Amino acid sequence: MPEVPASTDPQNGALAFRRQFPIFNDKIYLSSCSQGALSLPVQAGIEEFVESWHRFGNPWDAWVERMEALRVEFARLINAQPGEVAVTFSVSNALNSLASALNYQDRPRVVTSDFDFPTVGHIWLAQQRRGAEVVFARAEAHRLAMTAFEAVVDARTALVSTTHVCYRNGFKNNVSALAELAHERGAQLLIDAYQSMGTQPMDVKALDVDILVTGALKYLLGSPGVAFMYVRRELIERFEPSDSGWFAQENVFAYDVHHLRYAPEARRFETGSPPVPNVYATLPALRMIAEVGLDTIEEHVRGLADRFIAGAADRGFELLTPTAPAERGPLVMLGASDASRLLEALARQGILCSTRDGALRVSLHYYNSAGDVDAVLTALDGLPDLVSHQPH
Ligand SMILES: Cc1ncc(COP(=O)(O)O)c(C=O)c1O
Incomplete structure (x- = not known):
């Protein structure tokens, strides 16, 4: 069999990626659903911001340019035009x-769901005082069926304002x-992709x-x-936010204090x-993701999630995330009898996860490996009393 060159072998690519995240020197990091790990390029971005501030005092032109570069990078990642991204x-x-x-006049209803953050x-409930009628699509057990939306x-x-992947059980709409x-x-569709964007x-x-x-983050x-907020080009000018400011203006x-020109x-x-330090930190992160490619990341993450789900099922652990690949993303959750003790016990072994609703969240990214899943x-x-098992 011909040898695969290092640069095109997906496993080597993931390993090289992982090496840019120092936390993996002594930890197994499985908590990207809370906060992505810090990479060396992101650290360099933060340092570049500090340096620019030290050296130039107030280089606002350069800082605003950096924000525009970030807008362009994000737009490319979602196949949008930069002008469609806030x-x-x-x-x-x-x-x-x-x-x-x-304005909630002709169409007052906003539909969201039990699985939304x-x-x-x-935010939608706070709009009730302005005339919004907020209705929740209801989940059943660990799934939110399309019929739940069809009903409302x-x-x-x-x-319709709903999540892509649910933060508390990993279900994917x-x-x-x-x-x-x-x-x-x-109606229009608004998707909150916070728990999926970057993994597919x-x-x-x-x-x-x-x-x-x-x-x-x-x-x-x-x-x-x-x-970031993407808004389809044809819709943008229909919206005139009363929540505004000088960075929302045409120029x-x-x-010009006397006129409001969106x-x-x-x-x-x-x-x-703009949040300039955060912009400096985030641009290198988006570039790292674009360089790998979201399709490559998706394949890697799916392989890890499959491995974790199969391992958990073999052991009889209680899985709270749907097993069908189309209904899940990078987050897999297990039932726990005492989630905070379980989290601490794992942390003592250098394994960093998170919890929600009394369950364990294990989230997978391109920097994770099959070794992390097995670990x-x-x-x-070794912690059978703290993990919940499927009822027989
Ligand atoms: C799905 C989802 N949406 C929104 C948020 C929070 O958004 P923000 O704090 O940027 O308003 C989170 C944070 O965990 C989330 O998981």
């Missing part, structure tokens, strides 16, 4: 700006089917998503304090001075 501080910040632009529920998306629905349903009933291809045009939000491997540096691009959803399974074998 760079914000958090997902909440982006959603609040969008929500402030809805709380901030999404909070009606002709009065303005927006079918985005194309949701887009079809929303559009058929005259995301083509907003092919998926027919109208709005997509995500943040940089998890699987995109950037820092806290940066998030930011016109310093930028024609998605920048109209931005507000004040956590072996560690769980």
Whole structure:
């Protein structure tokens, strides 16, 4: 068999990638669903920001240029135009700006779900005082069926705002089917891709998503304090956010206090001075991900999740994540009898996971290996009292 050159062997690629994350020198990191690990290029980005501040005092032109480079990089990752992307501080910040632009008159209903991250529920519930009628698609056990959305998306629905992958059990929604349903009933579809973006291809045009939000700090491997909102080109100018500011203006540096002139691009959803240190930290992270390619990352992550699920099933552990590959992403959850003690016991062995709702979250990324999966399974074998088992 011909030898595979090192650079094209996917396993070697993942290993080279992992070497850029010093945490793996003495830990097994399985918590990207909370925060991506810190890489050397991201550290260098932070240092470059500090250096620019030291040397030039206030190089705002360069700092704003860096933010534009970040916008371009993110847009490329999701197959959008840079003008369709707002760079914000958090997902909440982006959603609040969008929500402030809805009028809820002809179509008051906003549909979200039991599986959405709380901030999404909070933001839409806060819109009730402005006339929104918030309805939740109801989950059953560990799944959110399309019928749950079909039951609540009606002709009065303005927006279906839901998650791609659920933060508390790893269930993955079918985005194309949701887009079809929303559009058929005259609504728009907003996807919160915070728990998937960075681990699988995301083509907003092919998926027919109208709005997509995500943040940089998890699987995109950037820092806290940066998030993104894609808004389909044809929709942008229909929105006039009352949650606004000078960075939302057509000409930011016109310093025109007397007039409100929204930028024609998605920048109209931005507000004040950008989070420059976080921008410097995040750009190298997005470039690392683009260099590997989201399809390569997806294949790697799926292989690891399959391995973990098979190992957990063999041992009779209680799996809370659906096993069908189409219904899950990078996060796999196991039932625990005492999740915080389990987390501590794993941490004592150098294995870093996280918990939600009394269950263990194991999240997988391109920097993880089959060895990591086997190590956590072996560690769980040694903690039988803390893991829940499938009822016989
Ligand atoms: C799916 C999802 N959406 C939103 C958020 C939070 O968004 P932000 O803090 O940027 O507003 C999280 C954070 O864990 C999340 O997992």
